[in-house]
Amino acid sequence: MTKLTSPTMRYTRLSVGLVCLAAVSATACKTDLTALNQNPNSPTSAPATTLFTSATVSTLGTWGGAGVQNSMTELWAQQMAQIQYIDEDRGHIRNTTVDNLFAGQYAGPLEDYRKIIVMADSAKQPNTSGPAKIMQSWLFQKMTDLWGDIPYSEALAGDAGGSLTPKYDAQKDIYYGLLATLTSASSSLAGGITGADQGLGSADPIYKGDVAKWQKFANSERARLALRMSKADPAKAATELTAAFAAGTIASNSDNAAIAWPGDGIYDNPLSANFSTRDDHRVAKTLVDTLKALNDPRLAIYAQPTKADPTVYAGMQNGLDNTYTNIYFNTTSRVGTLWYPGATSYGTYGTSAGKKTPTYLMTYAEVSFIKAEAAEKGLGGLTPAQAAGFYIAGVTASITQWGGSASAAATYLAQPGVAYVPGATGLKQIGLQKWIALFTQGEEAWSEWRRTGNPASIVPGPKMYADVPGVPRRLVYSGAELSVNKTSLNAAIAAQGPDTYLTRMWWDK
Numbered sequence: 001m002t003k004l005t006s007p008t009m010r011y012t013r014l015s016v017g018l019v020c021l022a023a024v025s026a027t028a029c030k031t032d033l034t035a036l037n038q039n040p041n042s043p044t045s046a047p048a049t050t051l052f053t054s055a056t057v058s059t060l061g062t063w064g065g066a067g068v069q070n071s072m073t074e075l076w077a078q079q080m081a082q083i084q085y086i087d088e089d090r091g092h093i094r095n096t097t098v099d100n101l102f103a104g105q106y107a108g109p110l111e112d113y114r115k116i117i118v119m120a121d122s123a124k125q126p127n128t129s130g131p132a133k134i135m136q137s138w139l140f141q142k143m144t145d146l147w148g149d150i151p152y153s154e155a156l157a158g159d160a161g162g163s164l165t166p167k168y169d170a171q172k173d174i175y176y177g178l179l180a181t182l183t184s185a186s187s188s189l190a191g192g193i194t195g196a197d198q199g200l201g202s203a204d205p206i207y208k209g210d211v212a213k214w215q216k217f218a219n220s221e222r223a224r225l226a227l228r229m230s231k232a233d234p235a236k237a238a239t240e241l242t243a244a245f246a247a248g249t250i251a252s253n254s255d256n257a258a259i260a261w262p263g264d265g266i267y268d269n270p271l272s273a274n275f276s277t278r279d280d281h282r283v284a285k286t287l288v289d290t291l292k293a294l295n296d297p298r299l300a301i302y303a304q305p306t307k308a309d310p311t312v313y314a315g316m317q318n319g320l321d322n323t324y325t326n327i328y329f330n331t332t333s334r335v336g337t338l339w340y341p342g343a344t345s346y347g348t349y350g351t352s353a354g355k356k357t358p359t360y361l362m363t364y365a366e367v368s369f370i371k372a373e374a375a376e377k378g379l380g381g382l383t384p385a386q387a388a389g390f391y392i393a394g395v396t397a398s399i400t401q402w403g404g405s406a407s408a409a410a411t412y413l414a415q416p417g418v419a420y421v422p423g424a425t426g427l428k429q430i431g432l433q434k435w436i437a438l439f440t441q442g443e444e445a446w447s448e449w450r451r452t453g454n455p456a457s458i459v460p461g462p463k464m465y466a467d468v469p470g471v472p473r474r475l476v477y478s479g480a481e482l483s484v485n486k487t488s489l490n491a492a493i494a495a496q497g498p499d500t501y502l503t504r505m506w507w508d509k
Contacts, residue, residue, distance in 0.1 A: 048116045048128050049203035052135075055112035056205055057267065059139055060259045062104070063443070064359035065270035067097065070281045073146075073442030076472050077435070077449060078286035078458045080442070081316035083325050083332065085280055089461065090319055091468030091501060095479050102147075102478035106155060110139060114156045126188035127199030127211050133185040134218045137178045138361060141225060144174045145447050146475045148505035149492040151485075152177060165485045168492030171506040175229055179222055179240055186218040186247055205259050206361070217257045220249040220367045223380075224444075227370050228451060230379070231509035241380035250367045253401050257362045263355030271339045271440065272354045279346050282332040286457050288315030290436065294418055297399060297408045302439055303333040304349065319461010338402065339440070360441060365401060368394030369434035376426055388420040391430055398437035428454055450508045472501035473508060 046054075062068060071088045074080035082089040113136035120129035143150050152174045154166035169177075189211040193199055201209040207217075226240035250256065261269045283303040291299040292313065299313055306312050307330040316332040317324075334340075337350030338357050372390035375382035382390075395418075396409040412418055420426055431454030438445035449458050450473055460470050477499050481489045497503040 048119045048125075048132075049200055051112045051116050052128070052132060052200055053203045053205060055109040055116070055132075056135060056259070058112075059109045059135065060359045060361070061270050062101070063139075063142055064259075064440070066274035066278070066281075068101070069271065069440065069442045070274070071097075072475070073446045074440075075284075075318060075442075077438075077442045077445035078284045078318050078471075079439055079445060080281050080287075080335070081284040081318045081320075081332075082280055083282050083316060083329055084322070086320065086322060086325055090321065090463055091465045091472060093475060098475060099478045099480040102143075103480060105139060105143060106151070110136060111156055113139070125197045125199075126191070127193060127197045127209070130185045130189045130211065130218075131200060131204060131207075131214050133181055134214060134221065137181050137185070137218075138221055140174065141178055141221070142443055144171050145228075145443060145505075147477060148474055148503075149496045150174070151488070165488055167488050168495075170495065172229075172233065175225055175507070176236075179225055182218045182222045182225075183243070186215045186222075189215045189218075206257055213255055213257075216248055216250045216255050217362060219244045219247040220257075220362050220370075222247075223249060223367065223370050223374075224362065227373065228447065229507045231451070232507040238379050241374050245371070245374075245380045245382070249371075250362065250364050253364050253397055256358075256360060256364055256401070258358040258360045260358045261356050263352065265355070268341065268355040269339065269357045269359060271335070271359075272341045272357060275335070275339060275344060275349070276341045277345045279334075279344075281335065282316035282328070283313075283335060285315030285317045286455070287436075287439070288313055288333060290432070290455060290457065295412070295415060296436070297404050297412055298402065298436065298439075300336070301338065301402045301404060302336050304336060306331050306333055317461060319464050321463040324463070363397065363401060363437070365394045365398035365437040366434065366444070368397055369430055369437065372430045373427065373434075376422070376430065384422060387422065387426055387430075391420045391426070391433070394430075394437065395433055398433070431455075450504075468501045470502050473504050474501060476501060 070080045071082070072093060075082065075089050087094070113132045116132040117129045117136070120126070120132065140150075140152060144152070148171050149168040151166040152169040154163050154169075156162075157166070158164050191197075192211055193209070199209040199211055203209075207213040223241055223244040226237045226244060230237035230241075261267055263269070263272075288299070288303060290296075291302065303313050303315075306314050309331075314332050316328055334349065338354055340350035340354045342348060342350055342352045342354065368390045371380070371382060372387050372394060374380040375387040375390055376384050378384060392413055395413055396406060399409040399412070400406055413420075418429075420429060431448065431452045435445050435448055435455060438448065449455070449471075458471055464470075477489060477493070493499045496505065
């Protein structure tokens with residue numbers, strides 16, 4: 001899965017040049033020698049299939065890894081907390097982290113997906129270009145939900161003579177563009193595998209070239225976007241939800257969009273890889289307390305008992321400083337063994353099977369909760385009478401996704417406080433269960449809290465930095481952009497609001 005890179009220099013053979021020079025006196029050297037500058041042992045481009053594998057593994061390694069999850073979005077969703085090196089949990093993300101994440105997506109997987117789309121569209125291969133468009137849209141969604149306004153319509157155009165200082169598009173325009181792309185990509189896959197268009201096959205680490213499942217993923221991502229913008233643009237959201245549901249969404253856990261990592265020591269679950277040498281995180285108090293209050297069977301999946309007392313699960317308070325964190329090192333819960341590799345540099349936790357734990361892009365549980373909320377609100381062609389069924393499906397899918405049983409889910413759902421109650425109470429239940437189900441997808445859990453305020457127990461930690469007096473609502477922009485794209489960046493800040501952690505973006509109402 002190593003990404004191929006283009007060499008910058010090629011060497012010509014002097015003897016060939018002399019032969020051509022001698023021939024000029026007789027006729028003329030009409031032979032194009034450009035090809036002689038290409039080393040046949042160092043190709044300047046990679047096949048679309050190779051690029052797709054590389055880009056997708058890179059994408060999930062980043063967005064499913066400890067940098068974005070445990071040291072950023074899972075902290076803000078208060079599902080994880082830091083036990084040491086606690087700057088991020090107090091509200092400050094390192095400048096280099098922001099710079100590398102921002103630039104790395106444009107120069108890396110976003111550009112690779114663009115190349116795949118160009119190659120596949122030129123060859124009339126929608127079964128290859130479709131998944132690339134869906135993945136590129138998924139990645140742009142992550143980025144705009146992290147920063148707000150970002151380069152979109154003029155991004156990735158430098159190779160074709162486009163602007164090297166692209167404008168920052170308004171988040172509304174980005175959402176509209178992504179919805180259109182996802183709709184088109186889904187439609188383009190309707191023909192299935194035919195003739196010369198055999199698609200990605202085994203080069204696809206998510207669905208192994210199954211275009212019908214890619215369609216469901218595209219429509220589900222479309223529904224995610226539509227619901228997220230439902231307060232900012234209710235009419236557009238309603239239209240998109242109806243169309244996405246009608247087109248067909250993820251319908252079972254077997255449809256989940258995920259990478260199942262080989263676990264070979266090279267391509268491991270990125271959280272497991274981090275935990276093999278780092279012991280910087282604990283499950284957050286907000287999540288542990290919520291699961292304990294509900295007698296939730298996922299507590300023993302998401303968390304381990306404390307080292308000090310193997311009968312106790314205890315969460316770590318977010319937003320503390322080192323004065324407090326050190327004393328909780330052995331009295332708070334590490335993440336569940338599903339995400340541990342077995343032997344670590346500080347003890348044995350779980351087994352080597354943890355290296356293979358999937359990283360999820362979108363699940364049946366999330367789609368079920370999207371439908372439950374839409375039904376309760378009478379959106380998407382659904383009715384309030386359907387909400388309870390979707391809610392039950394979402395809870396059950398979440399528990400069984402991580403290895404729990406359907407019977408445990410049924411027992412859980414029968415409890416007072418978990419059993420569905422229609423109306424305003426039901427909407428709170430949907431939001432809370434969706435937040436629980438989005439564990440290890442911190443950016444989505446955090447976005448849902450920003451959109452709904454649910455759970456209300458997410459509040460700023462007691463030792464937040466003075467300039468972040470609240471739970472962050474966005475990530476500050478890359479400082480490197482001030483050097484390379486200052487005019488566009490300043491225009492975005494003027495349009496969106498101050499470049500702070502607490503500025504709300506378009507859909508965050």
